[in-house]
Amino acid sequence: MLPQALRLARLDVLHDLSQRLAGESVGGYFGECLDALQSGSSARVGLAFAYDERLELVADRGLPASHQPLSALLRGASTFAERCLATRKPVQSVDLRADRDGVDDAGELLALGTPSVLAVPVLDFRAAVAAFVLLFPSPADVDAETITFARSVANLAALRSQRERRTEIKPTTEEQEQTAHMVSLGLLTATVAHELRGPAGALLLQQEELKRISEQLKLLDDGADPALNESVSELSELSADIGTAVTRVRETVEQLSMVSRREVAPEHVELGEVVAESLSIARPHLERRGVNLSTGFEPGCYTIARRDNLAQVVINLVLNAMDACLDTSPPEVTVRVQTAGEHVALIVEDNGPGVPAAAIPHIFKPFFTTKERGAGTGLGLKICSDVVSAHGGHIEVHERVGGGASFRALLPRARENSGLLALPIAAASRAPRSPVRHKQVLVVDDDPVFSRTIRRSLKPHDVRTCGAASEAQALLLDSRYTPDLVLCDVFLPGANGNLLHARVARQRPEVARRFVFVTGGALGKEEAAYLRASGCTTLFKPVELKSLLELLEDASPASGPPNTVKTLLQEPPSSSNRFG
Ligand SMILES: Nc1ncnc2c1ncn2[C@@H]1O[C@H](COP(=O)(O)OP(=O)(O)OP(=O)(O)O)[C@@H](O)[C@H]1O
Ligand SMILES: [Mg+2]
CATH class of the missing domain: 1.10.287 (Helix Hairpins)
Structure with missing residues (x-):
């Protein structure tokens, strides 16, 4: 039975911890939990392991700096963490000196003079997300009340973890x-x-x-x-x-x-050919309404794209043009394909009234339509812009000479018979500011087309790609890999880029400073605040190749002192070297 004073002291510790964990800006809360556990018990060493696909140490307290080898000690402690994550119950070894069966590297735990081990799980609803492993100097220190106290601290940690998870998945923007x-x-x-x-x-x-x-x-x-x-x-x-x-x-x-449908792989295509194919679907609609269609395809306009996606773009732009000019006499739609610098362009024009200036900022948003109820869903242009930017291009709207609208979908140009996208001319002819060194870039983005485009365009640098935060985390926490630049998408499946950054910052701050966030649009309040506080550069998609090359040139060597990163909240650029 604990003395009354110690019991009261533990209540104080729990109260204090709950106050701090409820706060808005508590970072590294597992560390706070370990502090609470140490001040309310006689544990000499506390270790917190988080489990997110794999077990990893996220905080430790009371480890003597001189203790070697650390890895063996951590393996020993993680044996207990694994056991308690598997059973979702506290696991205890009263005295390792007498009972070391199945415990890896038990000798290392004993070398610290802590033969008694207690591991408690952090249960986020029914899932075990972490474990606290506490090492005590004497078996007498681990009694039922100590276990209850440790469980209370773990419960508080779990509440905090739930809160964090809720804010992660809540749509905020x-x-x-x-x-x-x-x-x-x-x-x-x-x-x-x-x-x-x-x-x-x-x-x-x-x-x-x-x-x-x-x-x-x-x-x-x-x-x-x-x-x-x-x-x-x-x-x-x-x-x-x-x-x-x-x-x-x-x-x-x-x-x-x-x-x-998303499964068709991108291929090397001639744009004129795909457009001609797609027009066979749209043509009957135009004929039925008496709209004249004229076409002009410059041969040799190659790009890398998904055929079915391009067909969606052609059909949507042509049907929009048709709808717009029905009241003009005679109604006319023109479809052209031509080269435009480092791009190939699909140009769809009509002799209708044109897009009103006030509508232009909205036409690419989903569900924006000026058509009668039931006539349009307002998704056509949203689909077009998603498809085109996923292929590394962009769409422009102009006024047609002589009145009407002119939509231009620009896609990166490929060479004939080549799987390679041409490097934007500006980038290729640009004189490098410093001698070219092959830098290491990690792209964390779940859009494979974006990642591939970056990889192709940043040749000859060494570009690795990851589609998920967990994969990137495993790579970035490995001390053998220090990239010069981490291009990290903000919205990622599983865990967002800001969370990935926070995890990396805890263990490898020198790598966290090399992050550049990339985002496709409006950020949630929390993400925006995090990005600002991180001091890392944020780029908006479509990303300019020029900005990327500059960032890469500015990145100090990975082995040298870390980059001083500037905060550059750049507005969506209007120039042409862009990626989706
Ligand atoms: N060629 C054009 N001329 C004038 N306005 C246009 C033209 N193309 C598009 N718009 C404007 O942009 C809006 C959005 O176009 P979008 O294709 O996204 O949706 P929609 O055509 O209204 O519906 P749907 O989902 O059937 O395509 C249109 O409602 C129209 O106001
Ligand atoms: Mg439409």
């Missing part, structure tokens, strides 16, 4: 909400397309059967009975109408599945 909207829309369209394809196919077969039966009836009766004759004609008409309606459903289903 318009963009995040829109992203969620788009994701659910993608899932919805895929499901709807899937559900409609079956019945539409069946209806088409049934309609053909109906047509066959009505033709047979016509042959059997041979026009002898006028009433039957009339009914058979009606049947034929009905069957033809059903055929037209079902074909429309099928076309819509195919368009829907295009929106949600």
Whole structure:
């Protein structure tokens, strides 16, 4: 039984800890928990292991600096952490001197003069996310009340972890909400397309059967009975109408599945060829409405792209142009493909009223439409700009000479018969400010096209890519790897870039200083505040190659003193060397 004074002291410790952990700006809260555990118990050494796909030490207290080898000691302690994470219960070894069975490197734990070990799990709902391992000098120190106290501290840590997780996944900005909207829309369209394809196919077969039966009836009766004759004609008409309606459903289903399809790999394509193919889908719509279509394709305009994605861009731009010029007489749409410096351009123009200046800032936002209710979803241009920026390009809107709108989708140009994207001319001809040294760059982004574009464009530097924060974390916490520059997307699957940065900063501050955040748009309040406080550069997508090369030139050698990073909250650039 603990003396009353010690019990009260522990209550004080818990109270104090709960106050501090509830605060807004508590960083490294596992360290705070270890402090609380040490001041409220006789643990001589405290270690905190976090578990996020793999076990890692995130804080330690009371370890003598001289103790060697540390790795063996940590392995010993992590044996206990693993056991308690597996059972989700406290694990105790009363006296390691008598019971060291199955404990790796027990000798190292004993060398500290701490034969008693207690490990308590941090349970975030039902998942064990961390463990505290405490080393005591005497078996008598670990009694039931000490275990209860350690569990209370772990519970407080768990609350804090839950809070952090909640804020991580909460959509805080318009963009995040829109992203969620788009994701659910993608899932919805895929499901709807899937559900409609079956019945539409069946209806088409049934309609053909109906047509066959009505033709047979016509042959059997041979026009002898006028009433039957009339009914058979009606049947034929009905069957033809059903055929037209079902074909429309099928076309819509195919368009829907295009929106949600992502699996086709990018390939080396001639833009004019893809555009001509895609126009075969749009042309009947234009003809039906009496819109003149003229085309002009410069040969040899190569790029690396997904064909089906490009078709979406062509169809959306052409149908928009068609809608815009229906009231002009005669309505005209022009589609051209031509080279434009280091880009290839798809230009779609119409002789309609043009895009009103006030609407221009909004037309690429999802669900913005000026069309009548039911006529437009407001997703066409959003899809176009997503596709084009995912391929490393961008879209421009101009006024057409002579009135009307001119949309230009610019994509990085590729050489003929080559898988390589051409380096933007400005970058290739730019005189380097310092002698070229092959620098190490890590790109952390879940968009493989963006990562590949950066890798190609930063040749001959050594560019590694990671699609997830956990993968990047494992790489960056490994002391054998110190990149010159870490280009880190802010919104990543699993854990956001700011969280990755915070984790790296705890263990390798020299690497954390080499981060450059990259973001596709509006940041949440928390992310924006974190990025500002981090002092790291933030670049907005589409990223200018010029900015990247400058950052790379400015990056001090990885083995030398760390970079002094400037805060550069750069507005989306208007020039052309950009990546999506
Ligand atoms: N060629 C054009 N001329 C004038 N305005 C245009 C043109 N293209 C697009 N717009 C404007 O941009 C808006 C958004 O276009 P977007 O393609 O995203 O959606 P939408 O055409 O309205 O609907 P949908 O989802 O069916 O494509 C249009 O509603 C229109 O106001
Ligand atoms: Mg549209």
